[in-house]
Amino acid sequence: LGDVYKRQVLKEIQAELLTVLVETPLAKQTRLDGEMQRLQQGSMSHSEFLLQWKKKLQFMREAKMEIPGEQTLFRWYMQKLADKFRLPLLQKDWRIDGPEQPPRKFETWEEVARAVNLMINERMDIKASCHQTDKFMNVDEFGRDVPQTPMNPGRMTQGKAQGGQCRYCLC
Secondary structure, three states, X not given: OHHHHHHHHHHHHHHHHHHHOOOOHHHHHHHHXXXXXXXXXXXXXXXXXXXXXXHXXXXXXXXXXXXOOHHHXXXXXXXXXXXXXXXXXXXXXXXXXXXXXXXXXXXXXXXXHHHHHHHHHHHHHHHHHXXXXXXXXXXXXXXXXXXXXXXXXOOEEOOEEOOOOOOOOOO
């Protein structure tokens, strides 16, 4: 009897709150503006970030907000991406239209998202093909040789590891 009573009281409280706590259209739109402005990939995976991005756009549509044009959304998406994705994306063209189509630069935020997924797949393939003694991608972002470390064995100096790890292929 106690649990049934508690559930009934909870339902009554929830019903009452629904009539009192209503977000006005202006308040909702203002909140969504702020959420979109604050959204950054940060340490999120790209798939988590993409999901959050799409959810924010959907909430904006549902709130009958004006959705910015393709160029603005493209710029916002690029600005919100983590540097580890944004910089390599801009350094080359991608096969965003499919493996049989020629590579090209992206023009929309959706194409940027596809290019990020292509880049992640490319990095996973490179990492999968790495061997402990592979020195192929042992260069930094400027093309300089990267000395080997215990995390990436190969070159040691007098028994001590020197330098860092390749940031391109993650080997």
